[in-house]
Amino acid sequence: MQQHLYLSLMPEALIASMLAPEEFGSYYSVGSEHKTQGQAAFIEIDPAFRHPFFPLDEAFARCVPHKDGAPKRSVYVSVYRVLEHVPLAALGRLWLVTKDGRGLALSRAAVPPADEAGLxxxxxxxxxxxxxxxxxxxxxxxxxxxxxxxxxxxxxxxxxxxxxxxxxxxxxxxxxxxxxxxxxxxxxxxxxxxxxxxxxxxxxxxxxxxxxxxxxxxxxxxxxxxxxxxxxxxxxxxxxxxxxxxxxxxxxxxx
Amino acid sequence: MNYDPWLFIGIGAGLASIAASLVYYRWVFRQDPGGEKAQAIALWIKEGASTYLRKLYKTLLVVAVVLGTVIAFVFSGDAAGPMRGVYTAIAFAFGALCSAFAGWLGMSIAVRANVRTATACVDGVAKGFNVAFKAGAVMGLAMVGVAVFGMSLIYLLTRDTEILLGFSFGASSLALLAKAGGGIYTKTADIAADLVGKVEIGIPEDDPRNPAVIADNVGDNVGDVAGMGADIFDSYVAAAVAAMLLGASFFAAGKVGVQYVVLPLILCILGIASALIGLQFVKVGRNGKPGGALNFGTVFSCVVFALLATAFFAVANGLSAAAGAAPAYNWGILIATVSGLAIGVIMGFTTDYFTNDEHKPVRRTAEVSKSGTGLTIITGFSYGLVSIAPAVVGIVAATLTSYFVAQAFGIPGIYGVGIAAVGMLSLTGIVVSNDAYGPIVDNAKGIAEMSGMPHEVVDTADVLDSAGNTAKAITKGFSISAAALTVLAMFAAYTEVISKYSGGANLVLDLQNPLVLGGILLGCLVPPLFSALTMLAVTRNAFTMIEEIRRQFKAKPGILAGTELPDYKACVGIASDGALRSLVLPAILAVVLPLAVGFILGPAALGGFLGGSIFTGVVFALLMSNAGGLWDNAKKYIEAGNCGGPGSEAHKAAVVGDTVGDPFKDTAGPSLNTLITVMSLVASLFAPLIAQFHLF
Known part of the structure; x- marks a missing residue:
C-alpha cells in the first residue's frame, strides 16, 4: 500500500497515512468511529519530502497496515509549527472536505496580481x-x-x-x-x-x-x-x- | 316526482369517475419509468409503502370486524327491524372498504408516478407536471367516484339515511387510522432523517447514504396521499350523509320535499362532472408555472360547478313550471351551495397567506430567527394563532349565510348549512388531485437526487415541488374548513336523531345545565389530548429511529463513504410498526369517549361534548397546520439565501422551528379533522340508543 503525507490546516498538523486523498478526507472529517468530526482542509505533500524538524522516517515506519490488513489511517508526525517548515514546492493539491466527507481537490493557481477594491x-x-x-x-x-x-x-x-x-x-x-x-x-x-x-x-x-x-x-x-x-x-x-x-x-x- | 333515476345516475357517475381514474392510471403507467438506478429507488419506496398499507389494512380489518360486530349486535334490537343492525354493519364495512380502495389506488399510482415524473422532468416542467398531476387525478377521481357510487348504491338499496351513517362511519374509521397513522409515520421518518442526517452528520436532503431516506419518501406517500386523501374522503361522505340525514328528517317532519334528501347526492354528481371538466384544463406551458396551473384548475372547477348547479336548478325548476307544479328546488339552497363553495376556495387561499414566503408572517418569522430559536417559536406560534381568526370568521360567515339564506327562502336553516358543506366539498375531486400531486413531485425530486440525475432535472423537479408545497397548504386549509362545516351539519343531524328517538322533544343545550357544561369541557379536552398522544408517538418513534440510524452509521463504515448501502428496511419497519402501535390509544379515545359521555351523562352532555370538541378541534387544527407550514417555509426562505442563508444562526433556529412544526402540521393538526368527524359520526350513529339508555 502506498504511503501519503498530508498537511492539515484545520487544525495544523502533519499526518502520514495509507489512505488515498479522497479516502483520507472522508476519514478525517467523519472519524473512524463514524462520529462527526467536522469539515477538514488539508494539502497533499510529496511523500519524499524530508525536513529535520519532522521525524518523517519514524512516522512512515509506523505507517503500516494493521494486523487484519486494513490500511493505517493516520500517524501524526507533528501538530505544531508545521506550516512554517513545509516549503511551497512540496505542496500538492488542497482538499476541502465537507462535514459529511465529500472532498473537493483544488489545484494551485496564480495569485491575482491586483487587489480588488473594497473591504x-x-x-x-x-x-x-x-x-x-x-x-x-x-x-x-x-x-x-x-x-x-x-x-x-x-x-x-x-x-x-x-x-x-x-x-x-x-x-x-x-x-x-x-x-x-x-x-x-x-x-x-x-x-x-x-x-x-x-x-x-x-x-x-x-x-x-x-x-x-x-x-x-x-x-x-x-x-x-x-x-x-x-x-x-x-x-x-x-x-x-x-x-x-x-x-x-x-x-x-x-x- | 320520482328521484330514483338520480340514484342510478349517481352509481353511473361514480363508476364513470372510477373509470376515468383508471384511464389516467393506465396513461401514467405507460410513461417512461426511467433508468435502472431510479427504478431501484422507486421500488424501495413502493415496497415500503405497500408494507405499511398491508399492515394498516390488517389493523383496519380487526377494527372493522370488532366495530361491525358491535354495530350489528347493538342495532339488532332497533325498532326498524332486526336486520337494521346487519345492514348498518355491512354499510360500515363497505364504507371502510371504499375508502381503503381509493387510498390504495392513490398510493399505488403515486409510488409509480414518482419515478416517471422524475424521468419526465428531463423534458421540462410541462411534461413532469403532466405526469404528476394526472397521477394525482387518479386519487381525486377514484375518491369521489367510490364515494358517490357507495352512497347512491346504499341509499338505493335501503332508502335509509341512518344506514348511510354506517357507511360514513366506516369511511371515517379508516380515515382516522390512515391520517393519524400516516402522520405519525411520515414525521417519524422525516424528523429522524433530518436530525441525524442533516444536523449530526451534515448530509443533504434526499441523500441515499441516509438510512431513513426511503422511509422519509414512503412517509410522503402514506401521510399525504393515503392519509390526506382518506381525511377528505371522510369529510366528503360525512357532509353528504349529514345533509341527506337532515333532508330525510325535515321531509319526515313535512318541512321540505323528498327531493332534498337526494339533492346532496346530485350536487356530488355535479362535482364529479366539474372535476372531470376542470382536470382537462390544468396544463403548464413549456415555461409556465405549475402553481398557477393548479390554482387555475381549482378556481375553474369551482366556476364550472357553480354553473352546473345553477343550470340544474334552472332546468329542474323550469320542468316543474312547465308541468304546472311549484319549483322543485328552492333558489335559497343554490345560494347556500355557492356560499359554501366560495368560502372553501377563500379559506384555502387564506391559509396560503400565512404559509407562503411571499407574505409577512413567513418573512417576519425568518427575520426574527436571527435572534435565536425562542423568537422563531414565539413568532411562528403567534402567527398560527392569528391565522385562526380569518378561518373561523370564514366558517362563521359560511354558516350564517347558508343558515339565514335557507331560512329566508323557507327551508330549515340547518339544512342550508349542511348543503353549504356539500357545496364546499364538491371541489374534492380537483382538491385531492392537487394534494396527491404534492408528494408525487416531492418523491420525484428525491429520486432525481438519489439516482444522480443531472442537476437541471433536479431543478425542474424542485420547481414542481415548490408548487406542490403551496397546494398542500391550501388543501389543509380547505380540509379543515370543510371538516368544520361538515361536523356542524353532523351536529345538527345528531340533534335531529336524538329528537326523533326522544319522542320529538328538542334537544336543548343549556349552559346552565351542569351536564351540558361538563360535556363541553370534556369535549374541549379531546383535541389537545389527541394531539399530544399523536405527537408523543412521533417523538417516541423518531427517537427509536435515530438510534437505528446512528447504529447503522457506526456498524457500516462504508455507508458515509458511499461504498455500502444502508439498511433502508430497518427504518421503514420502525416507522410502520411504531405508527400502527401508536394508533391504538388515540383511535380508542375517538370512539369510546363520545359513547361513554353519551351513555353515562346523557344526550345533552354528548351534545355539549361534540360542541366542545368541534370548537377546540377547529382552533387546534388551524393553529397547528398553519404554524407548522409557516415554520417550514421560514426555513426554506432562509435556505433560499435570505437572513443569513444556510449555516447561519437564523437557519439553525429555523431548523428547530421546522422540527417543532413538523408533527404540528403533518400529524396532529390534520388528524383533528378526522377526529371530530369520527366523534360526530359515532354520536349520530349511536344516538338512537343513547336517547333511550343513559344514566343521567
Whole structure:
C-alpha cells in the first residue's frame, strides 16, 4: 500500500497515512468511529519530502497496515509549527472536505496580481485562527502578516481564506447582509466601518474563531504562503462550475 | 316526482369517475419509468409503502370486524327491524372498504408516478407536471367516484339515511387510522432523517447514504396521499350523509320535499362532472408555472360547478313550471351551495397567506430567527394563532349565510348549512388531485437526487415541488374548513336523531345545565389530548429511529463513504410498526369517549361534548397546520439565501422551528379533522340508543 503525507490546516498538523486523498478526507472529517468530526482542509505533500524538524522516517515506519490488513489511517508526525517548515514546492493539491466527507481537490493557481477594491474579510486557518477585516486585498494582507508593516506583527508562514462580504464590502453600514451567515453581524459592520475612519491594516473581529467556515462563503479560494517563498493560491472553481462538475460536494457544502 | 333515476345516475357517475381514474392510471403507467438506478429507488419506496398499507389494512380489518360486530349486535334490537343492525354493519364495512380502495389506488399510482415524473422532468416542467398531476387525478377521481357510487348504491338499496351513517362511519374509521397513522409515520421518518442526517452528520436532503431516506419518501406517500386523501374522503361522505340525514328528517317532519334528501347526492354528481371538466384544463406551458396551473384548475372547477348547479336548478325548476307544479328546488339552497363553495376556495387561499414566503408572517418569522430559536417559536406560534381568526370568521360567515339564506327562502336553516358543506366539498375531486400531486413531485425530486440525475432535472423537479408545497397548504386549509362545516351539519343531524328517538322533544343545550357544561369541557379536552398522544408517538418513534440510524452509521463504515448501502428496511419497519402501535390509544379515545359521555351523562352532555370538541378541534387544527407550514417555509426562505442563508444562526433556529412544526402540521393538526368527524359520526350513529339508555 502506498504511503501519503498530508498537511492539515484545520487544525495544523502533519499526518502520514495509507489512505488515498479522497479516502483520507472522508476519514478525517467523519472519524473512524463514524462520529462527526467536522469539515477538514488539508494539502497533499510529496511523500519524499524530508525536513529535520519532522521525524518523517519514524512516522512512515509506523505507517503500516494493521494486523487484519486494513490500511493505517493516520500517524501524526507533528501538530505544531508545521506550516512554517513545509516549503511551497512540496505542496500538492488542497482538499476541502465537507462535514459529511465529500472532498473537493483544488489545484494551485496564480495569485491575482491586483487587489480588488473594497473591504475584505479573512479567516486565518493556521497557525492561529482569528477572523479579521482589512482594507487590503489578499496579497497586501499577506505582506502585512509577513511583517511588511513593521516588527510588531509577523508570521513565518500562514494559511487563510477570504470570505464573501457582499454589499458590506463597499457599504458596511447600510449594505444588505443577504445570505451572509456570520454571527454578530452588527459587530462585523462596525468593525468594517471603523476601517474607513482609522488608518489600520487589519482589525480582529474574533480572536478565537471556530476552525470551520461555510465553504459557500469562500470568495476565491485558499491562500498559503511563507516569508521565503511568497504566496500561493488554491483557486475555487466558479459556483456554476462547482454545481456542474462537483454536484455532490456542492450540495454538501451548501448545507 | 320520482328521484330514483338520480340514484342510478349517481352509481353511473361514480363508476364513470372510477373509470376515468383508471384511464389516467393506465396513461401514467405507460410513461417512461426511467433508468435502472431510479427504478431501484422507486421500488424501495413502493415496497415500503405497500408494507405499511398491508399492515394498516390488517389493523383496519380487526377494527372493522370488532366495530361491525358491535354495530350489528347493538342495532339488532332497533325498532326498524332486526336486520337494521346487519345492514348498518355491512354499510360500515363497505364504507371502510371504499375508502381503503381509493387510498390504495392513490398510493399505488403515486409510488409509480414518482419515478416517471422524475424521468419526465428531463423534458421540462410541462411534461413532469403532466405526469404528476394526472397521477394525482387518479386519487381525486377514484375518491369521489367510490364515494358517490357507495352512497347512491346504499341509499338505493335501503332508502335509509341512518344506514348511510354506517357507511360514513366506516369511511371515517379508516380515515382516522390512515391520517393519524400516516402522520405519525411520515414525521417519524422525516424528523429522524433530518436530525441525524442533516444536523449530526451534515448530509443533504434526499441523500441515499441516509438510512431513513426511503422511509422519509414512503412517509410522503402514506401521510399525504393515503392519509390526506382518506381525511377528505371522510369529510366528503360525512357532509353528504349529514345533509341527506337532515333532508330525510325535515321531509319526515313535512318541512321540505323528498327531493332534498337526494339533492346532496346530485350536487356530488355535479362535482364529479366539474372535476372531470376542470382536470382537462390544468396544463403548464413549456415555461409556465405549475402553481398557477393548479390554482387555475381549482378556481375553474369551482366556476364550472357553480354553473352546473345553477343550470340544474334552472332546468329542474323550469320542468316543474312547465308541468304546472311549484319549483322543485328552492333558489335559497343554490345560494347556500355557492356560499359554501366560495368560502372553501377563500379559506384555502387564506391559509396560503400565512404559509407562503411571499407574505409577512413567513418573512417576519425568518427575520426574527436571527435572534435565536425562542423568537422563531414565539413568532411562528403567534402567527398560527392569528391565522385562526380569518378561518373561523370564514366558517362563521359560511354558516350564517347558508343558515339565514335557507331560512329566508323557507327551508330549515340547518339544512342550508349542511348543503353549504356539500357545496364546499364538491371541489374534492380537483382538491385531492392537487394534494396527491404534492408528494408525487416531492418523491420525484428525491429520486432525481438519489439516482444522480443531472442537476437541471433536479431543478425542474424542485420547481414542481415548490408548487406542490403551496397546494398542500391550501388543501389543509380547505380540509379543515370543510371538516368544520361538515361536523356542524353532523351536529345538527345528531340533534335531529336524538329528537326523533326522544319522542320529538328538542334537544336543548343549556349552559346552565351542569351536564351540558361538563360535556363541553370534556369535549374541549379531546383535541389537545389527541394531539399530544399523536405527537408523543412521533417523538417516541423518531427517537427509536435515530438510534437505528446512528447504529447503522457506526456498524457500516462504508455507508458515509458511499461504498455500502444502508439498511433502508430497518427504518421503514420502525416507522410502520411504531405508527400502527401508536394508533391504538388515540383511535380508542375517538370512539369510546363520545359513547361513554353519551351513555353515562346523557344526550345533552354528548351534545355539549361534540360542541366542545368541534370548537377546540377547529382552533387546534388551524393553529397547528398553519404554524407548522409557516415554520417550514421560514426555513426554506432562509435556505433560499435570505437572513443569513444556510449555516447561519437564523437557519439553525429555523431548523428547530421546522422540527417543532413538523408533527404540528403533518400529524396532529390534520388528524383533528378526522377526529371530530369520527366523534360526530359515532354520536349520530349511536344516538338512537343513547336517547333511550343513559344514566343521567
Amino acid at each position: 475584505h474579510l479573512y479567516h486565518e486557518l493556521a497557525p492561529v485562527r482569528p477572523l479579521v477585516v482589512s482594507p487590503k486585498g489578499p496579497r497586501a494582507f499577506f505582506d502585512l502578516l509577513m511583517g511588511g508593516a513593521g516588527p510588531s506583527l509577523s508570521f513565518p508562514a500562514i494559511a487563510f481564506v477570504e470570505l464573501k462580504l457582499g454589499e458590506l464590502a463597499t457599504d458596511p453600514e447600510r449594505g444588505a447582509a443577504g445570505d451572509l451567515p456570520y454571527e454578530n453581524l452588527e459587530h462585523l459592520r462596525s468593525c468594517l466601518a471603523s476601517l474607513k475612519t482609522k488608518d489600520v491594516g487589519a482589525k480582529v473581529i474574533d480572536r478565537l474563531h471556530p476552525g470551520t467556515f461555510s465553504y459557500r462563503m469562500l470568495k476565491d479560494g485558499v491562500y498559503v504562503g511563507n516569508k521565503a517563498e511568497g504566496l500561493a493560491r488554491y483557486a475555487l472553481p466558479s459556483p456554476e462550475a462547482l454545481r456542474d462538475e462537483h454536484y455532490a460536494w456542492w450540495r454538501s457544502a451548501n448545507m
